Amino acid sequence: MPTTRAGAPGAGGTSGSQVLAQALADAIAYREPGSPSDCTGCENCPDAALCDDHAADLDLIDAYLALARELGIEVEL
Numbered sequence: 901m902p903t904t905r906a907g908a909p910g911a912g913g914t915s916g917s918q919v920l921a922q923a924l925a926d927a928i929a930y931r932e933p934g935s936p937s938d939c940t941g942c943e944n945c946p947d948a949a950l951c952d953d954h955a956a957d958l959d960l961i962d963a964y965l966a967l968a969r970e971l972g973i974e975v976e977l
């Protein structure tokens with residue numbers, strides 16, 4: 901039998917908070933504006949650095965990080 905640890909929460913395996921931390925990290929990576937120069941919206945926003953869509957993405961990233969802090973979860977980026 902391989903050493904799978906299913907059904908052993910908090911025993912060094914994948915705990916719920918680790919899953920959440922990974923989920924939040926994935927969500928943040930997904931929202932992170934990769935290359936704003938590829939976005940015509942961002943290029944047309946001389947004042948703000950980002951277009952509305954990408955600014956909203958940044959707001960979401962902030963929300964994800966705030967949630968992680970609230971839950972005491974450390975998100976590795």
Ligand SMILES: [Zn+2]
Nearest residue numbers: 939942951954
């Ligand atoms: Zn943009």
